[in-house]
Amino acid sequence: MRGLLYVLTALAVIGLAFWAYQENYKTQAAIAEVRDLHQEIGAAHERLSMLRAEWAYLNRPDRLADLADLNFDRLGLLPLMPDAFGAADQIIYPLPPIAPIVNPIELSADDLAALENDL
Amino acid sequence: MTRTPLRPLARILRARAEGENPDAIEAENRARRHAAMADKQRQRAEGRLLVLGLAFFCAFGLIGMRMGALASSVPEEPRASVAGNPIIGQRSDIVDRNGRILATNLATHSLYAHPRDMIDPAAAAKGLVEIFPELNEAELLEDFTGDRRFLWIRRQISPEQMQAVHDIGSPGLLFGPREMRLYPNGPIAAHILGGASYGREGVASAEVIGVAGVERQFDAYLRDPANEGAPLQLSLDLTVQAAAEQVLAGGMSIMNAKGASSVLMDIHTGEVISMVSLPDFDPNNRPAVLTTGDQSDSPLFNRAVQGVYELGSVFKIFTTAQAMELGLINPNTMIDTQGPLTWGRFRIRDFKDYGPELSTTDVIVESSNIGTARIAMQIGAERQREFLDSLGFLAPTPLEMVEAPTGRPLLPPNWSEISTMTISYGHGLSSSPVHLAAGYASLLNGGTRVEPTLLRRETVEPGPRIVSEAVSARSREMLRQVVVRGTASFGEVPGYSVGGKTGTADKPRTAGGGYYDDKVISTFASVFPTDDPQYVLIVTLDEPSENSGEEPRRTAGWTAVPVAAEMIRRVAPLLGLRPQVDTSQPVGVTLTAN
Numbered sequence: 001m002r003g004l005l006y007v008l009t010a011l012a013v014i015g016l017a018f019w020a021y022q023e024n025y026k027t028q029a030a031i032a033e034v035r036d037l038h039q040e041i042g043a044a045h046e047r048l049s050m051l052r053a054e055w056a057y058l059n060r061p062d063r064l065a066d067l068a069d070l071n072f073d074r075l076g077l078l079p080l081m082p083d084a085f086g087a088a089d090q091i092i093y094p095l096p097p098i099a100p101i102v103n104p105i106e107l108s109a110d111d112l113a114a115l116e117n118d119l
Numbered sequence: 120m121t122r123t124p125l126r127p128l129a130r131i132l133r134a135r136a137e138g139e140n141p142d143a144i145e146a147e148n149r150a151r152r153h154a155a156m157a158d159k160q161r162q163r164a165e166g167r168l169l170v171l172g173l174a175f176f177c178a179f180g181l182i183g184m185r186m187g188a189l190a191s192s193v194p195e196e197p198r199a200s201v202a203g204n205p206i207i208g209q210r211s212d213i214v215d216r217n218g219r220i221l222a223t224n225l226a227t228h229s230l231y232a233h234p235r236d237m238i239d240p241a242a243a244a245k246g247l248v249e250i251f252p253e254l255n256e257a258e259l260l261e262d263f264t265g266d267r268r269f270l271w272i273r274r275q276i277s278p279e280q281m282q283a284v285h286d287i288g289s290p291g292l293l294f295g296p297r298e299m300r301l302y303p304n305g306p307i308a309a310h311i312l313g314g315a316s317y318g319r320e321g322v323a324s325a326e327v328i329g330v331a332g333v334e335r336q337f338d339a340y341l342r343d344p345a346n347e348g349a350p351l352q353l354s355l356d357l358t359v360q361a362a363a364e365q366v367l368a369g370g371m372s373i374m375n376a377k378g379a380s381s382v383l384m385d386i387h388t389g390e391v392i393s394m395v396s397l398p399d400f401d402p403n404n405r406p407a408v409l410t411t412g413d414q415s416d417s418p419l420f421n422r423a424v425q426g427v428y429e430l431g432s433v434f435k436i437f438t439t440a441q442a443m444e445l446g447l448i449n450p451n452t453m454i455d456t457q458g459p460l461t462w463g464r465f466r467i468r469d470f471k472d473y474g475p476e477l478s479t480t481d482v483i484v485e486s487s488n489i490g491t492a493r494i495a496m497q498i499g500a501e502r503q504r505e506f507l508d509s510l511g512f513l514a515p516t517p518l519e520m521v522e523a524p525t526g527r528p529l530l531p532p533n534w535s536e537i538s539t540m541t542i543s544y545g546h547g548l549s550s551s552p553v554h555l556a557a558g559y560a561s562l563l564n565g566g567t568r569v570e571p572t573l574l575r576r577e578t579v580e581p582g583p584r585i586v587s588e589a590v591s592a593r594s595r596e597m598l599r600q601v602v603v604r605g606t607a608s609f610g611e612v613p614g615y616s617v618g619g620k621t622g623t624a625d626k627p628r629t630a631g632g633g634y635y636d637d638k639v640i641s642t643f644a645s646v647f648p649t650d651d652p653q654y655v656l657i658v659t660l661d662e663p664s665e666n667s668g669e670e671p672r673r674t675a676g677w678t679a680v681p682v683a684a685e686m687i688r689r690v691a692p693l694l695g696l697r698p699q700v701d702t703s704q705p706v707g708v709t710l711t712a713n
Contacts (some may be wrong), residue, residue: 049226052220053223053224057301061304
């Protein structure tokens with residue numbers, strides 16, 4: 001009986017050691033992955049902040065004003081003035097939808113020529 | 120184990136036969152047995168001691184090895200920690216009230232040299248000068264061939280420059296990462312942001328520290344890693360600020376002014392929506408501080424906060440409001456304006472003679488110094504001082520900038536009766552445009568104290584009451600009348616009911632002794648819309664002169680007011696204020712006689 005207990009204890013120790021060994025390696029792998037992810041996130045943050053800075057630089061009011069002046073012929077942008085405000089009743093009602101085509105006639109140049117010959 | 124008997128029969132019998140004492144045998148055997156037992160126990164104890172010693176040795180050895188490893192290894196960040204975000208270590212951004220970026224960081228590189236590692240210093244120096252023309256080739260070569268081991272070449276370089284330096288191919292030219300503070304909008308809001316520079320510098324990194332404005336004021340907050348990159352949100356509106364700067368710059372050049380400033384403030388919360396001081400500068404390339412001459416001539420000087428001026432007639436509304444609050448007058452009380460008013464050797468005059476008397480409203484509308492001074496005499500020095508103190512005119516503004524405490528108002532050393540009279544129309548007390556904006560906001564928002572702030576605030580508890588709602592409303596109506604039929608008639612903006620007061624103050628001579636005849640500070644302090652006050656706008660021009668007429672006109676009505684009106688026209692729609700259009704008649708209905 002006692003011998004069996006010893007054997008079982010020894011087996012339990014071996015089993016636990018094996019489990020701890022595996023857990024240790026899993027933890028190491030997880031830590032390495034977290035480190036890589038942190039690096040990736042850090043790089044992404046840096047890129048994001050760079051892009052945000054570039055966005056802010058390209059959208060600076062001076063540049064937008066210059067662009068609006070340059071493209072005035074096409075866009076006709078003016079500074080927002082009090083007369084830009086409108087009333088709700090200035091908006092037109094939606095146009096009635098176009099009725100679907102129910103009885104289509106196909107007409108090509110050949111048909112037209114044939115029609116003229118008949119006449 | 121076979122147990123040896125103490126009295127073995129054979130030996131006993133032999134001993135008896137030989138006449139010896141058999142007890143001696145027993146004693147001998149007993150002694151032998153005891154010796155064997157003692158031996159065994161000693162062995163066991165020795166074994167135990169050995170095991171215990173071994174255990175202690177291992178334990179101490181482990182601790183010692185760990186200590187040695189900790190002491191000799193390079194420190195490293197805990198990798199498996201859960202708390203906090205270890206990634207964002209940058210200085211926080213500064214954003215406007217809508218989240219648009221005012222200041223951010225850019226990752227660049229610095230360039231340094233290890234001259235000992237150079238193979239061909241002459242070629243390296245030549246290549247560097249081709250990339251950076253401002254460097255001196257002879258000096259570089261001298262540094263590279265001397266006995267220096269380390270040399271900074273440039274603090275910040277662009278990626279293109281970095282590639283070009285890389286292409287030189289010298290092993291002695293090295294790059295370090297360097298964070299750079301970037302103000303993407305250039306000179307917009309330059310005075311508020313201030314600027315940044317480097318503190319302690321190393322090869323691997325450098326501290327970015329604020330040198331002025333909110334960058335300096337909130338330096339600790341911006342650098343605090345606990346914020347995890349949360350931006351600092353200001354009350355400014357970038358679009359409004361840009362429009363205000365554009366209008367003010369145009370107005371400054373049309374009116375031939377040497378400087379200009381404007382403050383636009385939310386009347387209820389005290390948030391500064393835009394604050395401009397011209398001339399300005401680019402915080403990306405902050406100019407050096409003047410070492411000689413007047414600091415107020417430097418573009419770094421913030422006229423809106425640091426510049427304290429006698430602002431003139433814009434103060435009159437405070438005098439009438441206080442008198443109304445005290446019940447001394449009402450808007451229709453007739454005030455004696457017979458001039459000149461003599462007090463000792465002083466004579467108080469008006470711009471022109473307004474006849475024997477004017478109503479209180481007309482004293483404001485016509486801007487009568489004599490009338491205001493007479494009202495101030497009824498109030499008295501002590502009460503006037505207390506009232507101006509409650510509006511914040513006696514202390515520097517609590518604005519969140521390092522420069523704010525330098526904008527300390529200049530008060531008369533002795534608040535005498537003549538001081539009371541001159542201060543009632545804005546002479547003898549110098550204050551900054553931000554003071555004036557806060558004072559107007561406190562007086563006209565319904566009468567509760569407003570503290571100016573640069574930080575975004577959602578809601579603000581109303582401050583202590585200064586004047587009653589009724590007095591505030593009457594003051595607004597008086598200011599509206601100034602625009603409708605008074606000195607600020609150019610201030611009418613279609614769709615917005617603007618009220619305001621002009622102020623034209625002669626500049627005091629810098630050397631002392633009186634005032635200039637041809638140099639003025641002209642100010643227009645306005646509130647809009649007057650029926651539902653939302654914003655206060657102060658526009659100040661330094662030494663303006665409007666030269667379209669036969670002789671130069673310098674009064675605020677001709678200089679500051681048109682600029683302010685244009686600014687309101689540009690800025691009010693951006694602030695979401697809808698113009699109030701008079702609907703004269705319903706469309707399509709014609710009135711006919713029956």
